[in-house]
Amino acid sequence: MVPAVAVKNLTYYYGDRPALAGVDLEIPGGAMFGILGPNGSGKTTLFRILATLAVPASGQVAVAGQDVVTRRSEVRRALGVVFQTSSLDDKLTVTENLRHHGHLYGCCGAGLREQIDELLQRLQLQDRAADRVETLSGGLQRRVELARCLLHRPEILLLDEPTAGLDPTARGEYWRLLAEIQERQNATVIFTTHWFEEAERASLLAIMDSGRLVACDSPATLKSTISRDVVTIHGDDPAALAAAIAARFDCDAACVGNAVRIESASATVLLPRLLEAFEDQVHSISASKATLEDVYVQRTGKAFDAEEPSE
Amino acid sequence: MSLSVYTLLLREVIRFYRQPNRVIGALLQPLIFWLLIGSGLNASFQVGAGNDVSYLEYFYPGVLLMILLFTSIFSTITIIEDRRDGFLQGVLVAPVPRAAIVIGKALGGMLLGVLQCLVFMLLMLTPMVDLPITPLGFAAAVLCLAVIGFGLTALGVLMAWPLKSSQEYHALMSVLLLPLWLFSGAAFPVDGAPAWLYWLMQVNPLTHALALLRHCFYVGVEGGVMGPAPLTVSFAYAALAGVATFVAALLIVRRG
Numbered sequence: 001m002v003p004a005v006a007v008k009n010l011t012y013y014y015g016d017r018p019a020l021a022g023v024d025l026e027i028p029g030g031a032m033f034g035i036l037g038p039n040g041s042g043k044t045t046l047f048r049i050l051a052t053l054a055v056p057a058s059g060q061v062a063v064a065g066q067d068v069v070t071r072r073s074e075v076r077r078a079l080g081v082v083f084q085t086s087s088l089d090d091k092l093t094v095t096e097n098l099r100h101h102g103h104l105y106g107c108c109g110a111g112l113r114e115q116i117d118e119l120l121q122r123l124q125l126q127d128r129a130a131d132r133v134e135t136l137s138g139g140l141q142r143r144v145e146l147a148r149c150l151l152h153r154p155e156i157l158l159l160d161e162p163t164a165g166l167d168p169t170a171r172g173e174y175w176r177l178l179a180e181i182q183e184r185q186n187a188t189v190i191f192t193t194h195w196f197e198e199a200e201r202a203s204l205l206a207i208m209d210s211g212r213l214v215a216c217d218s219p220a221t222l223k224s225t226i227s228r229d230v231v232t233i234h235g236d237d238p239a240a241l242a243a244a245i246a247a248r249f250d251c252d253a254a255c256v257g258n259a260v261r262i263e264s265a266s267a268t269v270l271l272p273r274l275l276e277a278f279e280d281q282v283h284s285i286s287a288s289k290a291t292l293e294d295v296y297v298q299r300t301g302k303a304f305d306a307e308e309p310s311e
Numbered sequence: 312m313s314l315s316v317y318t319l320l321l322r323e324v325i326r327f328y329r330q331p332n333r334v335i336g337a338l339l340q341p342l343i344f345w346l347l348i349g350s351g352l353n354a355s356f357q358v359g360a361g362n363d364v365s366y367l368e369y370f371y372p373g374v375l376l377m378i379l380l381f382t383s384i385f386s387t388i389t390i391i392e393d394r395r396d397g398f399l400q401g402v403l404v405a406p407v408p409r410a411a412i413v414i415g416k417a418l419g420g421m422l423l424g425v426l427q428c429l430v431f432m433l434l435m436l437t438p439m440v441d442l443p444i445t446p447l448g449f450a451a452a453v454l455c456l457a458v459i460g461f462g463l464t465a466l467g468v469l470m471a472w473p474l475k476s477s478q479e480y481h482a483l484m485s486v487l488l489l490p491l492w493l494f495s496g497a498a499f500p501v502d503g504a505p506a507w508l509y510w511l512m513q514v515n516p517l518t519h520a521l522a523l524l525r526h527c528f529y530v531g532v533e534g535g536v537m538g539p540a541p542l543t544v545s546f547a548y549a550a551l552a553g554v555a556t557f558v559a560a561l562l563i564v565r566r567g
Contacts, residue, residue, distance in 0.1 A: 051404050052404060053400065053403060053404060073406045074406075076404055076405060076406040077406045079404065081401070081404045083397055083400050083401070085396070085397035085400075086396065086397050086398075087397045087398055087399075087400050087401030087402075088397075088398065088401075089322060089326060089398050090396075091325070091326045091329040091330065092322065092325060092326065092329075096322075096325065099318075100318050100321075100322050101401065101405070103314050103315060103317070103318035104315050104318060104401075104402060104405035104406075104407050105405055105406065106314060106315075106406070108314060132329075148401070
């Protein structure tokens, strides 16, 4: 079976600065594929290349078995793309927007009308069909956006931070609908995100940092590579604290960002001893099973400095 | 291709008429110009010897050209807004030839411009405008407006496509588009201009386009207003400039 996306040794530059420094990636058909990375990691550049909006400096990129440079038109037909910012016309109604985009993909007439009706229903938008997009809430606009990209029944959905700017309720609702659609259409979904909780929804996850792919597997497998518990300590002087802990307990205490991070075979043993020894220097201390953030920290050796999701 | 041109054109028209400020602005400003400047200069204006064309009458086709210019400018400024707001990216990832984007835009700007001009031409039914236009002349004038509107919108696409902000477009508009209109014979005739200006106006394709439009109002009338060159020369030159602009717009959109 042809993979949904095959990327070989892909590079891309903004001026002299490499945005993608040799990326190899294969996305199997039917996957819910996440691309996780902080801002500036190259994930949006990768998205733009997959979406045929940017041309690789070198390397091969095939989407649905077609080269993104030489077979651009076929690639565009196979893709349904949702951007970080709205691509709807806010002065047009929901239906007018959908009809317009259907036309761009060569759909028209009764077939298009039926498809629009069906999508409006499935995405629970039928009550707002005749309303101008500018009167819709952010969450509803994102749903119209999703309906728009499904109109021509693409085999691959490509979504760039699709829930950016949504409140938690709307975000949850969005993912529920997306999962439903994916299952129903058996489409490949590729999404970028800088939120770990969203990355957990992927069946396969690629982690990007500074234009490179640092990990690619299922979230569960990635987390299982860290078999030990992770203890995180916030204190006044994390660097000095890390050094003191390392010296005292003979463990790998590292200063990551503004916290001390320790991997330990058993947090329940370590935690009371740490508190006893450094009580006056510790503001907060927590222990957890390994998370995707820990995977990122372990693979890159640095803190994940993405913006917090807006609540 | 035709479906995508149609839908882009339709969207342009719907969007325009859902923004009443744009509709009124593109009409009211030229109307004010015509009334104020036209009335102000009416007494001191004379076109050549032996003509009894009033300034309001002389200025009238020039104002139609201004309406076309404003409408097409504002319809192409949406390219910058569409790029900023995100609408354009949705079009760019669709399997649509880039040419469809230019043609859709140019036809949209053309249609809006002609419709706005038709509203302004209702004035000809009142005693305010005293032009000897015939039905044939009117039809020719509408055709002329359509072709000029298409060319101007293509020029707008050419200018708007590489720009990042609408402020840049406004700057370009003041140094390029407005002089282009001002030195087209819209406000004063070519003949009386000093030599340097005379040649500047002769080179301006809009001068010749406007001469054709002006001629439509005087079809079958002796006298009227003299053009800057024989009509066939004006036609050839304006047409060539229009085609060149359109091709340039196609090329720039295909590149980026």
